[in-house]
Amino acid sequence: MSQPPDVTDVPDANRYEARFGDTLTGFAQYIRTAELIAFVHTEVDPAFEGRGVGGALVRTSLDAARADKAQVLAVCPFYTAWIARHPEYQDLLYAKRSRVSD
Numbered sequence: 001m002s003q004p005p006d007v008t009d010v011p012d013a014n015r016y017e018a019r020f021g022d023t024l025t026g027f028a029q030y031i032r033t034a035e036l037i038a039f040v041h042t043e044v045d046p047a048f049e050g051r052g053v054g055g056a057l058v059r060t061s062l063d064a065a066r067a068d069k070a071q072v073l074a075v076c077p078f079y080t081a082w083i084a085r086h087p088e089y090q091d092l093l094y095a096k097r098s099r100v101s102d
Contacts, residue, residue, distance in 0.1 A: 004052050007060035016061045025086055026053040028061055038064050038073035058082045062089050078088045
């Protein structure tokens, strides 16, 4: 397999971007609060499919979420499927818990 793309967070655009050199190959759009990051859409240029772009976006963004102690809401189906195949990231998933008791 070839080198993975470079993935960087671009907060002004609310997304992570994957690049090979100067070429944008994919992105993962998010909505962020202080404690939660919701990944809402992932897109990979068809010319770069099968080269690990999507996986690099997810892995890099989830590693950053873990470092920031943020929970993750996987709205994007690609994120949901990827996390299901990588149980080491399932602890990051947001789970709404009621604080109401009887």
